[in-house]
Amino acid sequence: MPRHREFDTDQALEAAIRTFQDKGYQGTSVSDLLDALGIQKGSLYKAWGSKRKLFLTALDRYFRQQQAGLKAALSESPKAALHQVFEYTVSRCVLDEGRGCLAVNSCVELAQLDEEIQRLSDEHVSVMVGAIAVAIQRGQRDGEFRTDVPAEVLADSLYTSIVGLLARGRSLIPQERLLAIGRLAVESLER
């Protein structure tokens, strides 16, 4: 019986992701969002209820995308897969020109201010580290990777390097440097 929504929700969420990624949650005003999504205030509040709920929806979408992307990359052979993860991370740093990663940015900005975001962020990290750990375990079974350290610890360490890259990616660093860092991180798994 209703009137249809005139804007595309997925498209709007992508715009919201980019905006929040750029300016942060607190740095993004509702009016910024209206410009970015190309809609009016009433529509935004009809659709999501508040700036915070829109953010949470966008963040959840981003988490899912990241998790899906990681798992896709990890379907290859472990070593190649992990190299690809870093290359992808670096290319995001460079291509997105300082936009960084919404997950990392949000965790740094908001984990201490918003318990729910901290919880969601922790969950996301668990999934990401878990997926990396599985790949490393495969690499360990294949004899490609060292076995003197548990896969979970290696995965945690690798993920920390990725977070470091993405955080440092907020100011622009030459691509070669970033790639060298990624290469070293994966190398440190070998033996």
Place this chain on the structure above:
Amino acid sequence: MPRHREFDTDQALEAAIRTFQDKGYQGTSVSDLLDALGIQKGSLYKAWGSKRKLFLTALDRYFRQQQAGLKAALSESPKAALHQVFEYTVSRCVLDEGRGCLAVNSCVELAQLDEEIQRLSDEHVSVMVGAIAVAIQRGQRDGEFRTDVPAEVLADSLYTSIVGLLARGRSLIPQERLLAIGRLAVESLER
């Protein structure tokens, strides 16, 4: 001929650092600062002129403290020194309970919004990475560290891990995990 300032500037700046570290620049209101510094609005604006200038002053102070702390730690033998840097980083993560690092937090929050902060932040990173590189070079000369990769690249990689730890430290991670990550990072220099 003048009336004296009633509050201690150094003490006030320390309070400002903690507040900005906790809540971020945008998340800290002037009224938050007044509470934290225990002064009135007029005094704040007399002393620093604006919230932004107070922030820049606090950030500069923090940078100097970090740089001095790092250089002090690096006066030991290279390997022990770098281990100590990580232990110090981890203990900060744990002791400060999610406060993280003002340098990292500010870079992630503001590098894309404020060119001057990006510039200052980049300078700080250069100093930090440079100091680590010098220590690694010493370790390389002593035969403690691998020489197949330039010290600057190793230092960059190590610093990225530190940044990753500090960023992840915004949500609380068990100390043991953090320590394991730090140990692995320094180990990867050896050979």
Place this chain on the structure above:
DNA sequence: TTGATTATTGACCGATCGGTTCCTAATCTA
């Protein structure tokens, strides 16, 4: 002690913040 100078205080400023409300427009069912 007086006068010049600076710090502190608290009221005040316009602008913007996130959010609400109400009216109209569009779309479906019956």
Place this chain on the structure above:
DNA sequence: TAGATTAGGAACCGATCGGTCAATAATCAA
């Protein structure tokens, strides 16, 4: 086509934002 329902648009809301200012208090030199 009538009526129910939802979306879009714009004016409007109180609260808070960062920042200013005039009056008062304190301190020094002369």
